[in-house]
Amino acid sequence: MCMKTRLPLNNLNTFTYAAEYLSFQKAAEALFVSPSAVSHQVRNLEQVLGYKLFDRLDKKVRLTHRGERLFNDIRIPIKEIHQAGIRASHSTDEKTLSLSVAPIIVTGWLLPRLKDFYLSHPEINLSVIATTDVVDFDIDPFDASIRMGTGDWPDLVSHLLFSREIVAVCHPSLLVANQDLLKCNEMSNYQQIHNSSMPKLWHQWLTSANVGVSSTEESKLEVQNSAQVVEVLQSGNSIGLIDRNLINNDIQSGRLAIACEHVFESEEGYFLTSPKSAESLVSFQLFKEWLTSQLP
Numbered sequence: 001m002c003m004k005t006r007l008p009l010n011n012l013n014t015f016t017y018a019a020e021y022l023s024f025q026k027a028a029e030a031l032f033v034s035p036s037a038v039s040h041q042v043r044n045l046e047q048v049l050g051y052k053l054f055d056r057l058d059k060k061v062r063l064t065h066r067g068e069r070l071f072n073d074i075r076i077p078i079k080e081i082h083q084a085g086i087r088a089s090h091s092t093d094e095k096t097l098s099l100s101v102a103p104i105i106v107t108g109w110l111l112p113r114l115k116d117f118y119l120s121h122p123e124i125n126l127s128v129i130a131t132t133d134v135v136d137f138d139i140d141p142f143d144a145s146i147r148m149g150t151g152d153w154p155d156l157v158s159h160l161l162f163s164r165e166i167v168a169v170c171h172p173s174l175l176v177a178n179q180d181l182l183k184c185n186e187m188s189n190y191q192q193i194h195n196s197s198m199p200k201l202w203h204q205w206l207t208s209a210n211v212g213v214s215s216t217e218e219s220k221l222e223v224q225n226s227a228q229v230v231e232v233l234q235s236g237n238s239i240g241l242i243d244r245n246l247i248n249n250d251i252q253s254g255r256l257a258i259a260c261e262h263v264f265e266s267e268e269g270y271f272l273t274s275p276k277s278a279e280s281l282v283s284f285q286l287f288k289e290w291l292t293s294q295l296p
Contacts, residue, residue: 011045014038015053016078019071023060030139079155080277082138096125097283100145103130104226105270108246110146117290124283132197132225137275143284144274151271158273159288161295164266165244166205170259171233182239182260184209193229193240194222201241205264230256245270 017027018038028035046053053067063071101110106128117126135145137156151158168187175181182190187206194202206212221238223229229240230250239259250256272291278284 007045007048011041011048012074013078014041015045016071016075018042018054018061019063019067020075022062076155079138084277094282095123096127097144097281097287098127098129098142099287100129100131100133100135100140100142100147102132102147102226104230104242104246105146106130107227108230108249112249113294116294117287120290121286124286126283126287135273143278143281144272144287146270146272148268148270150268151273153273155275156273157276157279158271159292161270161272161291162245163269166201166241166264166266167244168205168239168259168262169230169233169242169247169256170239171236172254172257174237174239175257175259181258184211184260184262187211187239187260191236191238192220193232193238194220195224195226195229195241196222197225204266205241205262208264209262243270 014027014031014037017030018024021027021030024035024038024042028038031038042053049066049070051066052064053070054061055064107130110128114126114128117124129142134147135142146161148164151160168182168184170182170190174190184206192202221232223232226242226246229242230247232238233240234255241264244258244263247256251258272288274284
């Protein structure tokens with residue numbers, strides 16, 4: 001008679017975290033348990049299987065050949081179980097959608113349009129959370145996100161919304177004082193607002209305009225994200241770089257002004273991203289269709 005081995009699911013889950021990080025310490029932090037608990041569960045799984053899953057090194061671990069094979073076999077099923085649990089915990093039905101969006105996209109592009117979505121689909125309970133954190137759909141309670149990048153994210157489905165068009169922006173009073181738009185080579189005459197999350201952006205913009213990078217530390221102010229760039233620009237004699245798609249309302253209202261005609265067209269863009277499992281949600285399908293209708 002064939003004996004069937006039932007592997008403890010909790011041990012398998014802990015193993016996948018340890019295999020992902022190749023560290024019992026990091027796996028413990030992700031699981032909110034102690035490293036010794038991770039080690040105990042891995043050893044329990046090894047005893048059930050009858051072979052080693054990890055080689056224990058000085059300060060880290062390494063998958064054995066059999067451990068690597070097991071990880072490749074179960075990591076996707078374990079991930080799907082996590083995603084199903086997350087959906088079950090925060091979605092009461094097919095008409096609920098939780099979306100993670102960077103603050104600048106929320107205020108500069110999405111928020112002015114959301115009233116139309118709510119009017120078109122009052123049956124959908126849409127929750128939008130503004131955060132700069134990159135979503136991990138395995139553990140975070142979100143169905144989808146809008147994020148910036150190339151769209152090449154493994155295990156995710158990505159829909160391009162629009163490409164990035166980077167422009168130099170300032171307070172309108174700066175142009176009044178200058179009596180005209182600024183030239184690209186005049187950027188160093190003013191304080192430059194640098195976004196620490198995009199440290200190469202000024203260099204890319206100036207290089208694309210065939211202008212040397214000449215700003216000094218004295219003329220540089222660094223902030224953490226694009227939303228803070230916009231905030232600083234509205235109250236000072238400075239220039240920042242922002243995606244033109246995200247400041248149309250600020251331009252139209254006179255809160256901000258385009259400082260220079262040059263546009264740097266980045267290879268990156270803004271994408272609606274989600275795990276494959278979210279594609280079947282009615283709420284996601286309706287939101288994606290509506291979002292597509294808002295694009296130029």
